[in-house]
Amino acid sequence: MARDMSDKDILKMELEQLQKEVKNTREPVSKTAKEICEWVEAQSAEDPLIKGVPEDKNPFREKGGCIIT
Amino acid sequence: MAAQEVASQPSDTLTTLKTESETLKTKLEEERAKLHDVELHQVAEKIEALGQFVMKTRRTLKGHGNKVLCMDWCKDKRRIVSSSQDGKVIVWDAFTTNKEHAVTMPCTWVMACAYAPSGCAVACGGLDNKCSVYPLSLDKNENLAAKKKSVAMHTNYLSACCFTNSDMQILTSSGDGTCALWDVESGQMLQSFHGHAADVLCLDLAPSETGNTFVSGGCDKKACVWDMRTGQCIQSFETHESDINSVRYYPSGDAFASGSDDATCRLYDLRADREVAIYSKESIIFGTSSVDFSLSGRLLFGGYNDYTINVWDVLKGTRVSILFGHENRVSTLRVSPDGTAFCSGSWDHTLRIWA
Numbered sequence: 001m002a003r004d005m006s007d008k009d010i011l012k013m014e015l016e017q018l019q020k021e022v023k024n025t026r027e028p029v030s031k032t033a034k035e036i037c038e039w040v041e042a043q044s045a046e047d048p049l050i051k052g053v054p055e056d057k058n059p060f061r062e063k064g065g066c067i068i069t
Numbered sequence: 070m071a072a073q074e075v076a077s078q079p080s081d082t083l084t085t086l087k088t089e090s091e092t093l094k095t096k097l098e099e100e101r102a103k104l105h106d107v108e109l110h111q112v113a114e115k116i117e118a119l120g121q122f123v124m125k126t127r128r129t130l131k132g133h134g135n136k137v138l139c140m141d142w143c144k145d146k147r148r149i150v151s152s153s154q155d156g157k158v159i160v161w162d163a164f165t166t167n168k169e170h171a172v173t174m175p176c177t178w179v180m181a182c183a184y185a186p187s188g189c190a191v192a193c194g195g196l197d198n199k200c201s202v203y204p205l206s207l208d209k210n211e212n213l214a215a216k217k218k219s220v221a222m223h224t225n226y227l228s229a230c231c232f233t234n235s236d237m238q239i240l241t242s243s244g245d246g247t248c249a250l251w252d253v254e255s256g257q258m259l260q261s262f263h264g265h266a267a268d269v270l271c272l273d274l275a276p277s278e279t280g281n282t283f284v285s286g287g288c289d290k291k292a293c294v295w296d297m298r299t300g301q302c303i304q305s306f307e308t309h310e311s312d313i314n315s316v317r318y319y320p321s322g323d324a325f326a327s328g329s330d331d332a333t334c335r336l337y338d339l340r341a342d343r344e345v346a347i348y349s350k351e352s353i354i355f356g357t358s359s360v361d362f363s364l365s366g367r368l369l370f371g372g373y374n375d376y377t378i379n380v381w382d383v384l385k386g387t388r389v390s391i392l393f394g395h396e397n398r399v400s401t402l403r404v405s406p407d408g409t410a411f412c413s414g415s416w417d418h419t420l421r422i423w424a
Contacts (some may be wrong), residue, residue, distance in 0.1 A: 018093035
C-alpha cells in the first residue's frame with residue numbers, strides 16, 4: 001500500500017515503471033488523432049445529445065402522458 | 070550495461086533514485102514528443118462546428134439528506150443509484166423520480182456506488198474501507214441491509230468501485246493507494262494493482278471490445294492504465310498539476326479523459342502515448358470533480374466545484390456550453406447508457422437529469 005511504503009520504495013517502484021514505459025511502442029499523433037476524428041464523425045449522427053431527440057420520443061423530456069416501457 | 074548496473078548498486082540513495090527517475094522521465098517525454106507531430110484540434114479543423122446546445126434540467130431527484138457523492142446508471146437506462154455523505158444509498162427511477170430502494174450504510178461518506186450489469190444489485194462503500202454488494206429485492210418491504218455482502222477490504226477509504234462485465238467481479242480503488250479486483254461470491258482478491266504513490270481517487274473500465282484494461286487517477290497527479298490479468302501498469306501519464314478526481318475512457322477505447330483539481334480536463338491518446346488536448350479557460354479556476362463523454366465521444370461533460378457543468382467539443386478543444394442549476398459543487402456526473410441524457414449529483418443534496 002502506497003501509504004505504508006517508504007519514500008525510497010516509492011521511488012524504486014516509479015523508477016521500475018518508467019524503465020518499462022520508455023520501451024513502449026507508440027504511434028504518431030497525426031495518425032491516431034485522425035482515427036479519433038473519423039471514429040467520432042461516424043458516430044456523431046447517432047449521438048442523441050448532439051442531434052437531439054424529438055420531444056415525444058425522449059423519456060426525459062417533459063413529464064406527463066404515457067410512457068410505455 | 071552489466072558493469073554499469075553493478076556499479077550503481079552501492080549508491081542506492083534517495084538522491085540517486087530521484088536523479089535516475091528525472092532522467093527517465095525526460096527521456097520518456099522526448100520519445101513521446103518525437104511522435105507529437107500535430108495537434109488534435111488542427112486535425113479537427115475541417116470538421117463542422119457544433120451548433121447551439123439547449124440542455125436543461127429535466128428531472129431533479131430530491132431525497133438525500135446531505136452531499137451527493139457518487140451515482141451510476143443501470144443498463145436499463147432509467148434507474149440510477151446514488152450515494153451520499155448522509156450514509157444513504159438510494160435507487161431511483163429517473164423517469165418518474167420515484168425512489169425504489171434505500172439502504173442506510175453503517176458509515177457516513179459513501180463515496181462510491183455502482184450498479185451491477187444485471188440491474189439486480191448495487192455496490193457501495195466509503196469511509197468503512199469496504200465495498201459491499203446489496204442484491205435488490207422486488208419486495209419493497211424487504212430489508213436490503215440483511216442481505217448485504219462485504220466484498221472488498223482496503224486499509225483506507227474506498228474512493229470508487231465498478232462491476233466488470235458481469236455481476237461476479239468488482240474493481241475498486243482506495244485511499245490506501247491501490248486498486249484491486251475482487252470475486253463477489255467469495256470476497257477473494259483476484260488481483261491487486263500497485264503503482265500510485267498516493268490515494269487513488271477514481272477508475273474506469275475499458276469498453277469491453279478493447280480488452281482487459283482499466284485506467285485510474287490519483288492524488289499523485291498520475292493517471293495509470295493497467296492490465297487486469299497481470300496487475301501491471303502499462304502506461305502512465307503525469308501532466309496534471311493536481312489531484313485527478315475523475316477518469317473516463319473514450320467510447321472507442323483508444324483514449325481517456327481526466328478531470329482534476331487543477332481546473333482542467335485533459336485527453337490522453339493511448340496509442341500515441343501522450344496527452345493530446347487540454348480543456349481549460351482562464352475563467353475556470355475551480356477543480357473538475359467528474360467527467361464523461363457523450364455517446365459518440367464528440368462532447369465531454371465536466372462537473373466543477375464552482376457549481377457548473379461545462380460542455381467541451383472534444384476534437385476542437387473549445388467549450389460549447391455552460392450549464393447552471395446546482396447550488397453547490399457538482400461531485401459526480403454520468404451519461405446514460407444510451408446517451409439520451411446525463412445525470413449530475415451535487416453537494417446541494419440533489420441529482421439532476423439533463424437532456
